[in-house]
Amino acid sequence: MKTANDIEQWLKPQAEYHASPNVKERVMAEAAKTTAPKHGNNLKWWWIGIAASLLIVAGVILQTLPHTSHDRANHHQSSTNSPAIRPTIPSSVEEPKQDNPLVAQVTESPKPRKQVRRQTVPHKTAVEVSYKEELLETEEGRVTPVDVQDNDELEAILNSVRSNQSAISAEDEYRHMNVRVFTANIRIRNKQEN
Amino acid sequence: MQTAEQTAFVVSSGRTADRVKELERIIGLKQDWLFRFAYLRVGKREDAEDIVQDVLLRLYRSKERLTHIDDVERYLVRALRNACIDYIRRRPPVVMTALEGAAQITEDGDADKEIHDEYERINKLLQMIPSEQAEIVRLHCTDGLTFRQIAEVLDMPEATVKSRYRYAIDKIRKAYEDSK
Numbered sequence: 001m002k003t004a005n006d007i008e009q010w011l012k013p014q015a016e017y018h019a020s021p022n023v024k025e026r027v028m029a030e031a032a033k034t035t036a037p038k039h040g041n042n043l044k045w046w047w048i049g050i051a052a053s054l055l056i057v058a059g060v061i062l063q064t065l066p067h068t069s070h071d072r073a074n075h076h077q078s079s080t081n082s083p084a085i086r087p088t089i090p091s092s093v094e095e096p097k098q099d100n101p102l103v104a105q106v107t108e109s110p111k112p113r114k115q116v117r118r119q120t121v122p123h124k125t126a127v128e129v130s131y132k133e134e135l136l137e138t139e140e141g142r143v144t145p146v147d148v149q150d151n152d153e154l155e156a157i158l159n160s161v162r163s164n165q166s167a168i169s170a171e172d173e174y175r176h177m178n179v180r181v182f183t184a185n186i187r188i189r190n191k192q193e194n
Numbered sequence: 195m196q197t198a199e200q201t202a203f204v205v206s207s208g209r210t211a212d213r214v215k216e217l218e219r220i221i222g223l224k225q226d227w228l229f230r231f232a233y234l235r236v237g238k239r240e241d242a243e244d245i246v247q248d249v250l251l252r253l254y255r256s257k258e259r260l261t262h263i264d265d266v267e268r269y270l271v272r273a274l275r276n277a278c279i280d281y282i283r284r285r286p287p288v289v290m291t292a293l294e295g296a297a298q299i300t301e302d303g304d305a306d307k308e309i310h311d312e313y314e315r316i317n318k319l320l321q322m323i324p325s326e327q328a329e330i331v332r333l334h335c336t337d338g339l340t341f342r343q344i345a346e347v348l349d350m351p352e353a354t355v356k357s358r359y360r361y362a363i364d365k366i367r368k369a370y371e372d373s374k
Contacts, residue, residue, distance in 0.1 A: 002367055002370060002371065003367075004360075004363045004364070004367060006367075007319075007363050007366050007367050007370070008335055008363065010315070010316075010319060011316055011319060011320075011331060011332075011335035011336060012335050012336065013230060013234065013309075013312055013316070013336050014312065015308045015309045015311075015312045016308075016309075017226055017227075017229055017230035017233060017309055018226055018229070019225045019226055019228070019229035019242075019243055019246060020239075020243060022243070023221070023225055023229070023243050023246055023247055023250075024218075024221045024222070024225060026247050027217070027221060027247050027250045027251060027254075028214070028217070028218060028221075030247070030251050031214055031217055031251065031254050032214075034251070034254065034255060
């Protein structure tokens with residue numbers, strides 16, 4: 001007859017139980033890993049910060065690009081009194097040589113409409129000057145000379161010319177403007193030489 | 195289960211270096227006991243060690259403020275018991291033949307033959323009684339917990355634990371007598 005104590009004795013483990021030493025090593029290694037990520041996280045945040053600042057810099061650069069072209073246009077405007085009034089010709093349309101400036105300029109292949117307009121915008125001032133010169137010369141004698149200092153009147157004249165020009169196609173407009181710019185340049189140079 | 199030396203250490207939400215030191219100390223004191231606790235439920239060295247490792251890491255990462263050894267022990271027993279239950283639930287029901295069992299022991303080494311035999315002997319006895327009673331017997335006889343500690347771990351009155359234990363031992367005894 002077995003008693004409860006006997007059963008309890010059977011249920012009590014007699015053997016020696018030893019966990020392998022790897023357990024401690026693995027736990028401590030994992031614990032060290034758990035502590036380490038602080039540095040890793042910081043690094044990640046650094047990378048995010050760097051990426052964000054690069055994006056900001058890129059955005060600023062992109063924003064300033066149109067401003068630079070505008071500034072260039074302003075620069076042209078400010079230097080209208082100088083004799084070197086030249087339109088910025090598209091890179092594909094190279095500046096003609098001194099020998100045959102007009103022919104080379106006109107016979108260049110015309111640009112697509114959008115490109116033409118984009119290219120002509122910065123040279124508004126130069127074109128206006130050429131218009132002004134032309135108007136002064138062609139209407140000399142018949143009409144009283146225009147006061148070039150009077151900006152309002154000059155603007156009115158230019159507007160009327162522009163309205164006439166709007167009927168012309170973009171390609172023709174481009175050609176005409178180039179011709180006028182160069183003739184204006186030649187005239188200015190000639191005047192200065194005389 | 196508790197000695198004067200053990201009561202000295204404290205797992206608190208202190209500095210990392212202190213926590214690591216405390217963890218190392220707990221491992222040194224408890225790892226064999228934790229391994230036995232897991233092995234007698236799982237029956238496989240690698241799995242038992244994995245479970246112990248997970249539980250110790252969970253203790254290290256826990257945000258609970260365990261300021262006394264009793265808190266640590268209670269935490270470990272609960273976590274280990276739950277981890278073993280999860281493991282047994284996830285494990286596919288494999289019926290191991292005697293040959294496969296022998297092969298398992300050979301893989302683990304000769305040192306594990308003794309503990310494996312013991313695991314099988316204890317489990318055979320505990321299979322004679324319902325699982326809730328078997329758990330109380332296991333916690334008291336094999337793991338060495340007092341009835342009060344068992345009541346705390348299982349969230350039940352101490353009297354219930356004691357009565358269930360008594361019934362369980364009686365059932366085992368009768369079953370043994372009948373088998374003779």
